[in-house]
Amino acid sequence: MSEHQIHEHDVLIIGAGGAGLRAAIAASAEGATVGVVCKSLLGKAHTVMAEGGVAAAIGNVDDRDNWRVHFADTMRGGQYLNNWRMAELHAKEAPDTVRELEAWGALFDRTDDGRILQRNFGGHAYPRLAHVGDRTGLEMIRTLQDYGVHQGMDVHMECTVITLLEDGERVVGALAYDREKGHLKVFHAKAVVLATGGIGKAFKITSNSWEYTGDGHTLAYDAGAELIDMEFIQFHPTGMMWPPSVRGILVTEGVRGEGGVLRNANGHRFMFDDIPPLYVSSTADSEDEGWRYTQGDRDARRPPELLTRDHVARCIVREIKEGRGSPHGGVFLDISWIKERMPKAAEHIKKKLPSMYHQFKRLADLDITEQPMEVGPTTHYVMGGVRVDADTQMSTVPGLFAAGECAAGLHGANRLGGNSLSDLLVFGNRAGVHAARFAKERGAGTINDAQVEEAGRATLAPFERVGGEGPYQIQNALQDMMQDQVGIVRTGEDMQRALDGIQQLRDRAQRVSVNGNRVYNPGWHTALDLHSLLTVAEAVARSAITRKESRGAHFREDHPEKDESEGNLNTVITKHPDGSMALTREPKREMPAELRAIIEEMK
Amino acid sequence: MAKATFRIWRGDADGGELRDYTTEVSEGMVVLDAVLQIQADEANDLAVRWNCKAGKCGSCSAEVNGVPKLMCMTRLNELPLEKPVTLHPMKAFPLVKDLVTDVSWNFEIKKRIKPFKPRPPDAEDGTWRMAQSDVDRVMEFRKCVECFLCQDVCHVLREHQLFDGFIGPRFLVHVAALEMHPLDTENRLEALRTDQGIGYCNITKCCTNVCPENITITDNAIIPLKERVVDEAYDPLRRFFRKMTGGR
Ligand SMILES: Cc1cc2nc3c(=O)[nH]c(=O)nc-3n(C[C@H](O)[C@H](O)[C@H](O)COP(=O)(O)OP(=O)(O)OC[C@H]3O[C@@H](n4cnc5c(N)ncnc54)[C@H](O)[C@@H]3O)c2cc1C
Ligand code: SF4
Ligand code: SF4
Ligand code: FES
Numbered sequence: 001m002s003e004h005q006i007h008e009h010d011v012l013i014i015g016a017g018g019a020g021l022r023a024a025i026a027a028s029a030e031g032a033t034v035g036v037v038c039k040s041l042l043g044k045a046h047t048v049m050a051e052g053g054v055a056a057a058i059g060n061v062d063d064r065d066n067w068r069v070h071f072a073d074t075m076r077g078g079q080y081l082n083n084w085r086m087a088e089l090h091a092k093e094a095p096d097t098v099r100e101l102e103a104w105g106a107l108f109d110r111t112d113d114g115r116i117l118q119r120n121f122g123g124h125a126y127p128r129l130a131h132v133g134d135r136t137g138l139e140m141i142r143t144l145q146d147y148g149v150h151q152g153m154d155v156h157m158e159c160t161v162i163t164l165l166e167d168g169e170r171v172v173g174a175l176a177y178d179r180e181k182g183h184l185k186v187f188h189a190k191a192v193v194l195a196t197g198g199i200g201k202a203f204k205i206t207s208n209s210w211e212y213t214g215d216g217h218t219l220a221y222d223a224g225a226e227l228i229d230m231e232f233i234q235f236h237p238t239g240m241m242w243p244p245s246v247r248g249i250l251v252t253e254g255v256r257g258e259g260g261v262l263r264n265a266n267g268h269r270f271m272f273d274d275i276p277p278l279y280v281s282s283t284a285d286s287e288d289e290g291w292r293y294t295q296g297d298r299d300a301r302r303p304p305e306l307l308t309r310d311h312v313a314r315c316i317v318r319e320i321k322e323g324r325g326s327p328h329g330g331v332f333l334d335i336s337w338i339k340e341r342m343p344k345a346a347e348h349i350k351k352k353l354p355s356m357y358h359q360f361k362r363l364a365d366l367d368i369t370e371q372p373m374e375v376g377p378t379t380h381y382v383m384g385g386v387r388v389d390a391d392t393q394m395s396t397v398p399g400l401f402a403a404g405e406c407a408a409g410l411h412g413a414n415r416l417g418g419n420s421l422s423d424l425l426v427f428g429n430r431a432g433v434h435a436a437r438f439a440k441e442r443g444a445g446t447i448n449d450a451q452v453e454e455a456g457r458a459t460l461a462p463f464e465r466v467g468g469e470g471p472y473q474i475q476n477a478l479q480d481m482m483q484d485q486v487g488i489v490r491t492g493e494d495m496q497r498a499l500d501g502i503q504q505l506r507d508r509a510q511r512v513s514v515n516g517n518r519v520y521n522p523g524w525h526t527a528l529d530l531h532s533l534l535t536v537a538e539a540v541a542r543s544a545i546t547r548k549e550s551r552g553a554h555f556r557e558d559h560p561e562k563d564e565s566e567g568n569l570n571t572v573i574t575k576h577p578d579g580s581m582a583l584t585r586e587p588k589r590e591m592p593a594e595l596r597a598i599i600e601e602m603k
Numbered sequence: 604m605a606k607a608t609f610r611i612w613r614g615d616a617d618g619g620e621l622r623d624y625t626t627e628v629s630e631g632m633v634v635l636d637a638v639l640q641i642q643a644d645e646a647n648d649l650a651v652r653w654n655c656k657a658g659k660c661g662s663c664s665a666e667v668n669g670v671p672k673l674m675c676m677t678r679l680n681e682l683p684l685e686k687p688v689t690l691h692p693m694k695a696f697p698l699v700k701d702l703v704t705d706v707s708w709n710f711e712i713k714k715r716i717k718p719f720k721p722r723p724p725d726a727e728d729g730t731w732r733m734a735q736s737d738v739d740r741v742m743e744f745r746k747c748v749e750c751f752l753c754q755d756v757c758h759v760l761r762e763h764q765l766f767d768g769f770i771g772p773r774f775l776v777h778v779a780a781l782e783m784h785p786l787d788t789e790n791r792l793e794a795l796r797t798d799q800g801i802g803y804c805n806i807t808k809c810c811t812n813v814c815p816e817n818i819t820i821t822d823n824a825i826i827p828l829k830e831r832v833v834d835e836a837y838d839p840l841r842r843f844f845r846k847m848t849g850g851r
Pocket of ligand 1: 215
């Protein structure tokens with residue numbers, strides 16, 4: 001092991017988004033020494049891109065809100081496949097974790113009486129999202145980063161974890177490589193927290209960056225942990241459509257929260273055409289009522305544009321498929337129309353949605369205060385992930401914890417907007433606390449040198465092969481295939497074909513070669529990412545083939561209805577000892593009577 | 604389809620050269636699109652940083668035809684494509700490879716700035732009350748995406764390499780955000796005057812001109828800080844008064 005630098009930490013945190021940073025702060029506060037590794041520079045993780053806000057039932061704007069309503073909304077949005085204990089903890093703890101951010105220096109927009117302002121978002125009964133214009137994620141990650149670096153954590157930037165190191169059943173560290181030099185680094189830790197985010201790069205049209213290759217999911221799976229709910233991928237209804245180079249970039253739901261409406265090519269506001277039974281009683285029945293809701297009228301019900309994302313995305317697909325789409329294959333999202341309803345509408349829009357204004361102006365030559373935007377669905381978020389204990393966030397492997405987007409359970413079959421940022425805070429905190437306690441109780445394990453040597457060799461293998469295919473071709477082929485065959489509208493037949501395709505791509509990936517040297521080499525990095533991408537792609541396809549019903553974000557054209565016998569089951573993926581992917585179904589855990597009562601009451 | 608040529612710096616600390624790559628360009632493309640296309644098609648090992656592709660993360664800083672810019676927010680139709688588009692890494696920082704520079708100095712500097720220290724909570728439940736107008740006053744500074752383009756262009760760092768004595772415009776903005784935070788009670792003025800070298804800034808406004816977030820770095824952050832530093836040195840009472848009234 002001569003060549004490798006060794007770093008020792010009580011708790012190693014993989015990922016420096018909201019979840020990882022919050023976990024690092026919590027673990028430091030418990031007295032642990034903490035190391036954080038991340039693929040990019042500090043402060044550039046996905047969390048920085050979040051726009052709309054963080055959901056917490058603080059009740060500053062509407063005092064009828066409380067944790068019970070937030071809990072019921074989250075469960076309804078997730079079509080009751082959620083881990084109810086996580087939904088309960090999340091709803092109860094989110095308000096304090098948001099207030100804590102303020103104590104660390106975050107500044108949110110204010111109510112008239114000087115408290116944190118909250119805005120409307122899809123699926124939330126009351127205005128619930130604390131926000132700063134449409135750059136809430138930046139405020140959040142910067143606050144955590146600036147506070148965190150003073151709590152004594154070691155940050156290893158531009159460092160990518162390739163393998164978790166095991167001592168028997170337990171995870172005791174990780175092998176990583178640093179981009180700047182291309183050197184391998186060994187991290188020896190008493191507990192490891194995965195906070196690696198999502199898998200959006202498995203699809204062609206996505207709001208996600210190059211980082212979202214499902215590394216945490218795959219690291220956990222390879223170490224023997226269970227993944228659940230992998231069939232549930234959120235396609236956000238509004239991504240940019242034009243010009244082609246920006247296709248998929250997110251248009252925040254905040255646009256609809258502020259009164260933006262969806263229209264088809266005929267100018268028809270199609271969201272009123274189809275309202276799901278679970279939501280009929282809480283949806284406006286006229287355009288006027290919908291408008292009043294967005295302007296804070298407590299007696300009005302929400303406009304259908306603010307139904308859950310899975311539903312809005314499918315309505316948009318329907319309009320496009322049936323020939324009523326916009327010129328570049330989307331539909332129209334219009335916020336400029338509010339000038340009919342309020343004076344100084346242009347100023348208002350620029351104030352409430354500054355980065356959306358800027359984004360369209362710069363990238364699409366379009367002034368959103370004057371013209372409608374063209375939007376269509378984009379791959380956004382994965383509800384599925386590492387199965388964790390609700391209270392401690394430990395995975396099914398001792399010493400391995402997971403939090404944030406790479407963990408599963410809170411969101412069930414569909415996530416509500418704003419519930420991710422709060423997820424990061426609540427469960428990042430819990431993961432950090434419990435990882436630190438685990439570290440204290442269990443002490444250090446032993447690193448297996450043979451595992452390090454072998455993983456190290458595999459990492460360098462692409463340099464040794466010559467004349468093989470480049471990694472980008474394989475990545476693109478996978479993205480195209482997943483988009484077409486395992487995307488927003490699915491059939492068993494298509495997905496079966498995709499599984500075969502994944503196998504073929506795996507064979508090709510074995511032969512990939514890279515050129516250049518080890519110093520900051522994106523080709524090499526992309527070659528190493530392929531293993532994760534292919535693993536999560538297979539997990540998604542297998543889980544989706546098994547779920548023969550439509551629920552939440554998972555829509556099967558060949559099984560378009562909900563099936564309650566399926567709705568009671570979670571899909572569990574594990575690695576079989578022979579290396580193949582194994583899938584089982586498990587009934588949901590029974591919900592305690594008191595939580596059931598809340599759901600009944602809020603129906 | 605139309606084609607354009609990109610003349611990209613390839614090399615590391617030991618040396619390198621500008622190399623030409625010709626690639627297809629289509630409507631709406633930005634410089635970063637072209638770079639990623641070249642990377643995928645013919646130069647897999649071309650080093651470049653990016654994340655969001657929407658001007659939100661501040662990763663993709665480079666010098667486009669000599670001007671410090673975010674590549675993801677620079678449209679090709681704003682550039683003269685009849686001649687090659689030249690792409691250089693930021694010149695103020697040590698080169699790692701190709702378009703990637705070592706910006707770790709910035710993260711070290713930030714650690715040395717005294718952190719946020721709030722006044723005691725205003726309400727029983729441990730929360731504070733603030734007017735939107737108080738929040739708005741510092742909002743501009745908090746938009747910073749840490750692209751470090753302002754650091755790149757500031758002559759104190761770029762030409763004079765005073766990395767030991769001057770924190771640069773990015774961190775003057777950061778200090779301004781903290782000093783003008785409605786809840787903050789810390790005093791950072793002595794450090795600004797000494798270790799952090801605010802005196803080196805001679806208000807050339809080059810930083811303001813390149814900031815992709817349109818932060819008026821010089822007029823709104825640096826000049827008010829310079830005034831406070833002077834007040835602190837000669838008239839501590841006035842500075843106290845300014846802080847209490849939240850005035851700039
Ligand atoms: C454009 C956009 C807008 C959004 N808006 C909202 C919103 O308004 N409200 C909301 O609630 N949610 C929103 N979301 C979702 C939310 O932002 C993300 O789900 C959330 O930020 C994920 O946080 P995280 O901490 O789990 O991961 P991330 O912030 O993505 O961080 C992942 C970290 O893991 C690191 N990493 C990954 N793999 C490795 C590896 N192998 N080795 C080392 N490090 C690794 C990465 O470098 C990164 O630091 C939005 C998402 C996007 C893309
Ligand atoms: S105004 Fe000051 S900080 Fe800005 S570039 Fe000029 S000298 Fe540097
Ligand atoms: S102040 Fe502007 S130019 Fe400087 S780092 Fe921040 S965003 Fe970039
Ligand atoms: S890629 Fe994020 S700012 Fe350019």
